[in-house]
Amino acid sequence: MKVKFWGVRGSVPSPLTGYEVREKIINAIQMSPVEALCGEDIETFLEDTPFYKTSTYGGNTSCVEVVCCGDERFIFDMGTGLRELGNSLMKEMFDSKGIKVNFFLSHVHWDHIQGLPFYSPLYINKELGIKNRWTFYGGTDWQRKAEICLQGQMDPPNFPVSWAEIFKMTYEIKFEGVYDRMQIGRSRANLTTRKLNHPQETYGYRMVEHGGSGVVLAYTTDNEPFDPLEPDPRLLELADQADVWITDCQYTQDQYNGKRNAGGVPRHGWGHSYDIAVAKTAVMAKVKTVVLFHHDPMSDDQRIFDMQHKVEALIQQMGGNSKVVAAHEGLEIILE
Numbered sequence: 590m591k592v593k594f595w596g597v598r599g600s601v602p603s604p605l606t607g608y609e610v611r612e613k614i615i616n617a618i619q620m621s622p623v624e625a626l627c628g629e630d631i632e633t634f635l636e637d638t639p640f641y642k643t644s645t646y647g648g649n650t651s652c653v654e655v656v657c658c659g660d661e662r663f664i665f666d667m668g669t670g671l672r673e674l675g676n677s678l679m680k681e682m683f684d685s686k687g688i689k690v691n692f693f694l695s696h697v698h699w700d701h702i703q704g705l706p707f708y709s710p711l712y713i714n715k716e717l718g719i720k721n722r723w724t725f726y727g728g729t730d731w732q733r734k735a736e737i738c739l740q741g742q743m744d745p746p747n748f749p750v751s752w753a754e755i756f757k758m759t760y761e762i763k764f765e766g767v768y769d770r771m772q773i774g775r776s777r778a779n780l781t782t783r784k785l786n787h788p789q790e791t792y793g794y795r796m797v798e799h800g801g802s803g804v805v806l807a808y809t810t811d812n813e814p815f816d817p818l819e820p821d822p823r824l825l826e827l828a829d830q831a832d833v834w835i836t837d838c839q840y841t842q843d844q845y846n847g848k849r850n851a852g853g854v855p856r857h858g859w860g861h862s863y864d865i866a867v868a869k870t871a872v873m874a875k876v877k878t879v880v881l882f883h884h885d886p887m888s889d890d891q892r893i894f895d896m897q898h899k900v901e902a903l904i905q906q907m908g909g910n911s912k913v914v915a916a917h918e919g920l921e922i923i924l925e
């Protein structure tokens with residue numbers, strides 16, 4: 590199974606500013622030995638430097654690509670990261686005269702659907718001999734929501750190309766409703782759903798490769814814990830002994846509670862998770878690798894870097910041994 594992150598932000602796209610890029614350049618120059626400024630040593634120097642100082646986690650919203658069981662392609666959420674992902678698929682699409690993608694939507698808030706109008710393969714007409722097949726999996730009354738959300742965000746005057754035109758030019762488009770405890774019995778990858786706690790019908794997914802006998806991936810974003818130290822049984826069920834658990838970890842506990850030194854605005858009821866709740870769930874579910882995801886737009890690179898270390902420390906204190914990764918754009922995880 591190959592997992593690739595194309596968008597890792599929550600709520601709204603939040604690209605680096607020019608000022609932040611300049612800060613990183615100044616930092617890098619200050620830290621670098623003179624000999625690292627030329628030749629191959631530059632790469633070594635960058636690898637030895639804390640990630641947040643010379644790179645960025647990225648500003649695109651939620652989008653994760655999973656290729657498993659050989660060539661089955663799944664895309665979890667269609668945030669703005671989908672634009673670059675679509676561009677990367679164009680060659681394969683033309684070479685093989687069409688591609689098949691299963692889109693699994695956690696829910697239809699903007700940060701999970703806004704990439705779709707900029708997904709290039711959507712505009713390739715079947716009259717060119719390209720047989721693209723798209724299936725969109727989402728909430729129970731997804732068909733009605735699709736009309737409101739997917740069509741609505743693309744129809745004029747919101748966007749120049751209407752959904753009706755997309756339908757006409759595409760070889761196959763399907764919508765599948767998803768409900769709590771649904772088993773999506775695919776021949777090669779098995780998926781299970783559970784409803785999450787968010788101000789909109791939202792689902793988390795557990796995917797097991799090779800008809801249920803292979804590696805396990807759990808994707809649960811946009812979920813607010815009821816009690817940080819008593820993980821929701823639905824979450825534990827999805828993440829149980831997962832090889833990789835991709836989870837909303839939008840806040841620190843201080844941000845969540847609106848402590849004055851952490852923004853001063855409580856985030857209760859906003860539908861998102863935070864450090865200590867993520868750590869507790871990872872330990873109780875015995876997750877192998879936990880991937881922190883759906884980073885807050887207010888979090889700069891250093892804050893996300895610090896969050897990773899905080900969650901690592903909390904897991905150790907709780908007696909767990911899960912590995913912790915903070916998702917960044919371009920991150921690839923290969924599971925065998």
Ligand SMILES: [Zn+2]
Pocket residue numbers: 599600651698700701811883
């Ligand atoms: Zn979101």
Ligand SMILES: [Zn+2]
Pocket residue numbers: 696698787789811860
């Ligand atoms: Zn949401």
